[in-house]
Amino acid sequence: MLISRYQSKENITQAMRLRMYQLMQANYDHVTQERFRDDLDAKDGAIILYDENDRIQGFSTLVWYRDLLDDSDVVFSGDTIIDRQHWGSRELVNEFCRLCGQWVKSHDRTLHWFLISKGHRTYQFLPLFSKQWHPMPAKHDPKLANDAATCARILYGDAWCEDSGVLRFSENQGQMKPEVAAATEQRKQNRYVEFFCKRNPGFANGDELVCLVAMHEENLRGTALRAFRKGMME
Template identity: 35%
Template sequence: MSMRQHHPDSASRSSIYARYCPINRISVLEIRQMYDVFRQYYAYTDMDSFIRDLNGKHGAILIRTRGENRVVGFSTIVSLDMAIGRMRARGVFSGDTIIEREYWGTRTLQIAFFLYVLKEKLRKPFRPLFWLLISKGYKTFLLLANNFHQYYPHPDGDCPELAPVVRHYCERLFPGHYDPDTGVLDFGENAQHLKEDVASITPELRQQVPKVRFFEERNPTWRRGTELPCVGEITLKTLMGFVLKAGRGGRSRADRQPIPATPGTSPARQA
């Protein structure tokens, strides 16, 4: 890797916490702190664009330090109802997602997101619920592929029935940017993208982790900011698997790599 792997100690893990906050309850100070984190890892970004994107979200999971209560990471969220043919479903879209380097490898954000989607699932347990995400970096894709049983796109070609879900939310949230032939979202040459030293794909990583290789094959232009839209079905089995995995504390080598963000063009409030 181009950056040294980081293993947080118990002090780092216990010094932060994460909670979901509706967009109208995020303060100006917190927005400034969110942007300070964001600009550390992204090129072609500015405060105005960041605020426009944030205004298109319903809320965010904020990761804060205990004591100072400073924002050191976040993940923005849009929840929306979906009608795809005869299917009526609910989708949880993850937008910008980033955490400061000192806290890479912690599971604080994943646990907070788990609690959010658990509440969504319990509201209507028999209605399909999907995690909608766009992957600018390989780590975002691994969060999906390493934790979900049913997801698309899949390295083994599984779950092709989920392809219409991807097309549906891309056309709804990002009209004009989805290319059905390549299966990627393209926001243009000056799109926000990860800086060169964040989540690079080395030959070693490409060879040792087939899912990383698959991500690059599906999104070969990721370095300039194109996004691979993905979907995972959130079932009770998926949620139980997450609980068991968190209880064991086991993570693969790929899981321990730095978490990149997943910013995109701001979707309109349509939920």
């Protein structure tokens, strides 16, 4: 069983950083320590997952923006990984949604989650806890699509491919290890995995699918909704 703690980047020690980088190395190729360091330093902090022995088994880096969209704040999750033995845990999603609820309550402003996904596991979080997101099968929301494009253009510039809706980098920013990418191919019978692969055919080479979710009570479901409401009450 995993437990989560949010840590500001100033409170993430060198030993913690090393363990986090080791988790990235175990699942991704071409992730340098310098790139990992720069990504973390550009964030506000990270949700860190611990096992019963207080050993780090996963994390997601976060940064909060007030100025990307005119009508909403934006939370962006960067490097995200959970050790394979803990795949299936929802602790990360629950803590993330609790933090989003806290933000909405304290800032009295709407919030969107901007995420980029090079693997189906990240993308599959979206149908698990939300009703509407971009992009999704059989439904298109022009406003969400436009807002997602705005975030991608501002944050990633020339790497943003407007026509395909993905980020494609001139220099490799990291890609899933072949055995991890193969697991995505093997799950194509799932409609969301099939959709992810169709929208991001270059995922195995490190292309990232740009996604956006409105973080409010009417759009959340299940444990994510309960966690969001918990944050709203804190």
